[in-house]
Amino acid sequence: MKTPAKPAIEESGDAVTRRRALSWLSGFGLFGSLIITAFSNLIYIKPRATYGQPNRFSIGKPEDFPSGARVSLDTRRVCIVRDGDKIAAISTTCTHLGCIVSVSETGFACPCHGSRYDQDGNVTGGPAPKALPWFQVSLAPNGEIEVDKDTEIEQGNYLRV
Amino acid sequence: MTTSSKASPWKALVELPENIWRSIFRNPLPSSDLGRASTSFTNFFLHLHPVKVHRNSLKATYTWGLGLMSFFLFFILVVTGILLMFYYVPSTTQAYDRMLDLRGTVAFGIFLRNMHRWSAHGMVAVVFLHMCRVFLTGSYKPPREFNWVLGVFLLLITLFLSFTGYLLPWDQLAFWAITVGTSIASYAPLVGKQMKFILLGDSTVGQEALLRFYVLHVAVLPAVLSLLVAIHFWRIRKDGGLSRPEEEDAFPAEAAPVKLELVQAPAVVMASSPAAAAAVEPVLQKRHYGIQGLVRGPFTKVGNVPDRSEFAWPNLFMAELLVFLITVAGVLVVSLFFNAPLEQPVNVMHPPNPAKAPWYFLGLQEQVSYSAFWGGVGIPTIEVLLLLIVPYIDRKIAGVGRWFARERLLANFLFLTFVIVNIILIIIGTFFRGPNWEFVSPW
Numbered sequence: 001m002k003t004p005a006k007p008a009i010e011e012s013g014d015a016v017t018r019r020r021a022l023s024w025l026s027g028f029g030l031f032g033s034l035i036i037t038a039f040s041n042l043i044y045i046k047p048r049a050t051y052g053q054p055n056r057f058s059i060g061k062p063e064d065f066p067s068g069a070r071v072s073l074d075t076r077r078v079c080i081v082r083d084g085d086k087i088a089a090i091s092t093t094c095t096h097l098g099c100i101v102s103v104s105e106t107g108f109a110c111p112c113h114g115s116r117y118d119q120d121g122n123v124t125g126g127p128a129p130k131a132l133p134w135f136q137v138s139l140a141p142n143g144e145i146e147v148d149k150d151t152e153i154e155q156g157n158y159l160r161v
Numbered sequence: 162m163t164t165s166s167k168a169s170p171w172k173a174l175v176e177l178p179e180n181i182w183r184s185i186f187r188n189p190l191p192s193s194d195l196g197r198a199s200t201s202f203t204n205f206f207l208h209l210h211p212v213k214v215h216r217n218s219l220k221a222t223y224t225w226g227l228g229l230m231s232f233f234l235f236f237i238l239v240v241t242g243i244l245l246m247f248y249y250v251p252s253t254t255q256a257y258d259r260m261l262d263l264r265g266t267v268a269f270g271i272f273l274r275n276m277h278r279w280s281a282h283g284m285v286a287v288v289f290l291h292m293c294r295v296f297l298t299g300s301y302k303p304p305r306e307f308n309w310v311l312g313v314f315l316l317l318i319t320l321f322l323s324f325t326g327y328l329l330p331w332d333q334l335a336f337w338a339i340t341v342g343t344s345i346a347s348y349a350p351l352v353g354k355q356m357k358f359i360l361l362g363d364s365t366v367g368q369e370a371l372l373r374f375y376v377l378h379v380a381v382l383p384a385v386l387s388l389l390v391a392i393h394f395w396r397i398r399k400d401g402g403l404s405r406p407e408e409e410d411a412f413p414a415e416a417a418p419v420k421l422e423l424v425q426a427p428a429v430v431m432a433s434s435p436a437a438a439a440a441v442e443p444v445l446q447k448r449h450y451g452i453q454g455l456v457r458g459p460f461t462k463v464g465n466v467p468d469r470s471e472f473a474w475p476n477l478f479m480a481e482l483l484v485f486l487i488t489v490a491g492v493l494v495v496s497l498f499f500n501a502p503l504e505q506p507v508n509v510m511h512p513p514n515p516a517k518a519p520w521y522f523l524g525l526q527e528q529v530s531y532s533a534f535w536g537g538v539g540i541p542t543i544e545v546l547l548l549l550i551v552p553y554i555d556r557k558i559a560g561v562g563r564w565f566a567r568e569r570l571l572a573n574f575l576f577l578t579f580v581i582v583n584i585i586l587i588i589i590g591t592f593f594r595g596p597n598w599e600f601v602s603p604w
Contacts, residue, residue, distance in 0.1 A: 046359050052367040074510045077365070096533060098344035098365075099337070099512045111514045112341070113530055114597035129533055149364070 053077075055149040062087060062145055062161040070119075072103045078135060078147055079103060081119075086158030089135040089147045090121045096128040108132065120155055131155065197472040207478070209394060213470040214477045217405035217562065223298070224403065226484035227291035231319075232390065233488040234284040239383065241277040249329065251375035253368045256331035257506040264503065271500060278501035280492050281323050285521045288319050296551075296576050299561040299569050300404035306552035308396045311389055313548045318386045320521065325378040327519055328371060332504040337516035339374070340366050345529055345537035353538070406562035514596045523590030524583045530598050544579070 057076065065071060065082040072079045072092055077100060079090045092101050092108065099112035107124065108117040116125040121132030136151035137159040145159070173180075188204075191197040198212045217223060248267055249259050263270035292312060295301055301309035328339045343366065347357040362369030397403065471477070504513075518526050528536030551572075560566025565573055595601035 042359070045362075046355075047362050047369065050363040051369060052363045052365065055364065093365075096344070097341040097529065099340065099516065100510065111597070112337075112512050112516050114599065127530055127533065 056146065058140060058144045058146050060145065061143055070103050074100060078149065085160050087137055087145060087161055088158050089137050091132045091135065094128060095130045095132060191474060194472065197474045201473045210473045210477055211398060211402060212473055214473050215402055215405055216469045216471055218403040219471060219476055219480055225294060227287055227294050229481060229484045230488050231284060231288045231291055233485050234280045234287060237280045237489065237492055238277060238284065241273050242379065244273050245277055246379060251371050253331060253371055256329060256371065260330045260503055272496055275496035275499065275501045276492055279495045281326060283492065284319055285323055288316050292316060293580060297573055298404060298564055299566060301552040302558055302561050303556065305400045305404060308393060308400060309552045310549055311393045313545065315386065315389050315393060318382055322378060322382045322386065323519065325374040325382065328374045329378065330503060331371065331507055333507060333513050334502065334504045336366055336507040337512050338518045341516055341518060341526065342522065348534045348538045404562045515594055515598050520587060520591055524586035527586045527590035
């Protein structure tokens with residue numbers, strides 16, 4: 001800039017002076033950095049790996065679960081259901097407020113707020129808002145059944161073994 | 162203390178204690194109004210207060226000392242909390258054992274834990290009562306709108322502090338209350354599931370959640386709360402002290418017009434011509450000099466200011482000390498006679514039936530038993546938004562500074578309805594709910 005900025009131009013307001021453009025840009029930069037910082041922190045505190053229970057785990061060979069078995073693995077919070085050659089994993093975490101549902105005659109029952117589900121996990125009573133989710137079940141190369149709690153599947157999708 | 166003309170080492174030595182004392186405490190105990198003003202003004206802790214305070218603010222039946230009490234409870238919580246930190250380990254394998262240690266082996270351990278727990282309960286209650294006081298006296302009206310907003314945030318942070326602290330003992334109550342609580346959060350639209358995951362650091366309550374709650378409880382939330390408390394206090398000063406009835410500010414009609422006697426004429430008057438001084442005279446007479454802005458220099462005006470204010474020293478400080486003593490005494494007595502509950506260690510397989518949250522969340526849990534979304538997220542969000550927006554909707558300056566003012570019948574009625582409904586829900590949740598959250602009779 002050869003000549004110093006004339007106040008008259010700045011006060012006119014309409015013309016975009018260099019000074020105004022720069023203040024806009026620096027304001028944008030500062031505010032932008034603030035947002036990026038906040039966002040990075042959010043990404044930082046969201047864990048990429050969890051240290052607790054793995055969400056993908058092996059539960060043993062298909063032979064361990066005889067036909068008609070309904071085995072609730074409480075530590076895994078999942079119920080393994082076998083019907084003939086069909087195997088599925090149904091969540092035992094109550095969809096109401098996260099208590100563990102127990103296997104009952106008619107399906108599942110929650111001890112906390114009295115939600116009840118049928119054999120497939122559909123709500124039959126109580127405050128639960130939706131059915132118990134089903135998790136992806138697959139056969140690992142070593143012949144063991146693998147449950148992936150990160151992948152929910154449609155109800156009635158069994159793994160055939 | 163005058164500096165001696167002939168400085169001798171011996172004299173310096175003799176005067177040493179007094180000189181040190183004087184260098185720390187600049188004012189001797191005040192015996193004059195100027196001294197009283199100066200004491201408030203030159204002391205770091207006291208200067209947060211005004212030099213003079215309105216008589217209405219000192220009336221116990223106006224404030225009930227609730228705001229101060231909240232602050233003192235927070236102070237007790239910080240002190241006992243830091244002491245507890247010396248023995249606590251935020252680990253799922255150790256936390257519960259440390260609770261047993263506090264109860265069994267640590268000197269005063271159980272007592273400190275009791276103080277911490279009961280102060281926390283007390284703080285939730287007192288902060289809420291303080292909010293009721295501010296509403297029912299119409300104290301959120303301009304210019305105090307934003308301080309009310311800060312107050313609502315302070316209530317929310319208090320609740321969140323209490324919620325994060327609830328997990329730390331790692332007993333059954335802790336685990337299931339937090340499981341239920343964070344599940345409620347996951348019902349929030351769009352971000353609910355993410356929020357729960359970030360809060361717990363995992364998909365279920367475990368080691369990660371314990372560590373996160375610990376960090377929030379001992380570092381993040383207290384820091385945020387302290388900052389907001391500082392702004393809250395600062396704004397009280399900037400908004401002209403506590404709210405009071407308008408007529409309290411008016412000059413008494415029967416009082417003779419007060420002639421302002423300046424200790425020394427202002428420089429501007431002295432420097433100008435007599436004509437200029439004459440022109441300034443009426444302005445000076447109308448001017449109302451508080452002690453706040455003028456405590457130093459030749460303008461110090463003490464004693465005959467025609468307002469209804471008292472010197473903060475000793476009136477306000479004695480009142481504050483009294484509230485402090487009552488608060489500490491209350492916490493000590495409760496902590497002596499009642500032990501903070503500690504249930505069985507966490508058993509992930511067996512939730513207690515019913516799994517109840519702390520009492521101040523039982524209203525929420527009662528709502529949740531009807532509808533998880535509306536009871537847990539929808540209605541609370543609407544309630545908080547309404548609280549935040551109140552001072553910007555209800556702008557009529559009438560009935561400020563009086564309890565249950567007639568002019569504020571509708572506002573007070575609506576607010577009391579909100580309070581009473583929530584109290585009833587808490588009572589139902591606490592006493593009338595049994596296994597499977599079914600209705601039971603407490604008798």
